[in-house]
Amino acid sequence: MxxxxxxxxxxxxxxxxxxxxxxxxxxxxxxxxxxxxxxxxxxxxxxxxxxxxxxxxxxxxxxxxxxxxxxxxxxxxxxxxxxxxxxxxxxxxxxxxxxxxxxxxxxxxxxxxxxxxxxxxxxxxxxxxxxxxxxxxxxxxxxxxxxxxxxxxxxxxxxxxxxxxxxxxxxxxxxxxxxxxxxxxxxxxxxTPTQFHTFHPGGKLGARLQFVAGLMHTGERVPLAAVGTPMSEAIITMSAKGFGAVGVVDGDRLVGVITDGDLRRHLNDEILRQPVEYVMSKAPKTVEKDVLVGVALETMNSAKISSLFVTDGGKLVGLLHMHDLLRAGVA
Known part of the structure; x- marks a missing residue:
């Protein structure tokens, strides 16, 4: 009682x-x-x-x-x-x-x-x-x-x-x-956030305090197509890499991005013969490699996108996908 x-x-x-x-x-x-x-x-x-x-x-x-x-x-x-x-x-x-x-x-x-x-x-x-x-x-x-x-x-x-x-x-x-x-x-x-991460290495908070450079894909894993590349080749690259996007580059600079949505918006009988500049979205969203992944997640959510190309002082160096954040326990 x-x-x-x-x-x-x-x-x-x-x-x-x-x-x-x-x-x-x-x-x-x-x-x-x-x-x-x-x-x-x-x-x-x-x-x-x-x-x-x-x-x-x-x-x-x-x-x-x-x-x-x-x-x-x-x-x-x-x-x-x-x-x-x-x-x-x-x-x-x-x-x-x-x-x-x-x-x-x-x-x-x-x-x-x-x-x-x-x-x-x-x-x-x-x-x-x-x-x-x-x-x-x-x-x-x-x-x-x-x-x-x-x-x-x-x-x-x-x-x-x-x-x-x-x-x-x-x-x-x-x-x-x-x-x-x-x-x-x-x-x-x-x-600083880096010092804060030293005290919080575990859990979702610790995951969000990692840097983009530690999770991004680099080298051959990044889907890229040079300016002037026909869309037929860009689509093959997009499918092979599996990120649902391909970055359009001029040298080491990212000048545009093509996503599944861009393909649907420009779908016609001529698309395979068009250059990538015809389909790409200009001024794509990017993130610097030394930014916290929590910031990258907020950028993806606000822009309603699943991939972010990563830059270092404006130079393209990698790609971060929402699946990477999920695997790391950030999202």
């Missing part, structure tokens, strides 16, 4: 109204937080980012309960965006995990009330070894707020929980502030 008895099954309208009320309440909390940045909070955030950017060690992120879950996510976000970080559970800290914290680190402690007893050992340790502490809390006058070098005092909005007890809006506010710090540090460091 559940401790909480269900009153009955609410109808669909009630569920939708509850969901909308929750989301709008949390949006209101986000608006309060954004507005607060124009005052003292904005100044304190800038100080916190300065301290974190100057850190010679890692950002040690800590928190208990729901704040702990947000803290763990914050540590993961910081680490994945170029700021070395590690989550330390406050309850485990006094049982040996304080050894994970060094004088070169910066502690980022999350507690909405600022009175989380489990944080005491970390705060005492930080004071003893002069470790910088940044607090994310709702109360700058709390134990945590007073112990911190910088206290990011978040505005108190209404919890989405109708009882006003379960951390909902407050948890979202903590998460948003932690994300704001991570993004500010990312921008301060000038993190």
């Amino acid at each position: 559940s401790v909480v008895e269900l009153r009955g099954s609410p109808n669909e309208a009630d569920v939708k109204a509850s969901a909308e009320r929750t989301i709008r309440t949390e949006i209101s909390a986000m608006a309060l937080l954004a507005d607060a940045l124009s005052g003292n909070l904005g100044r304190d955030v800038a100080r916190a980012v300065d301290l974190m950017a100057a850190c010679q060690g890692r950002i040690i992120v800590t928190g208990m309960g729901k704040s702990g879950h947000i803290a763990a996510k914050a540590a993961a976000t910081l680490a994945s965006t170029g700021t070395p970080a590690q989550f330390v559970h406050p309850a485990e800290a006094s049982h040996g995990d304080l050894g994970m914290i060094t004088a070169s680190d910066v502690v980022l402690a999350l507690s909405w009330s600022g009175e989380t007893k489990e944080l005491a050992s970390i705060l005492t340790y930080a004071k003893r070894f002069k470790v910088t502490v940044i607090a994310i809390t709702s109360n700058a006058a709390s134990t945590l707020g007073r112990a911190a070098d910088v206290a990011l005092a978040l505005p108190v909005g209404a919890e989405a929980c109708p009882l006003g007890l379960a951390p909902t809006s407050s948890a979202v506010a903590q998460l948003a502030m932690a994300d704001a710090l991570a993004v500010a540090l990312l921008e301060r460091r000038g993190l």
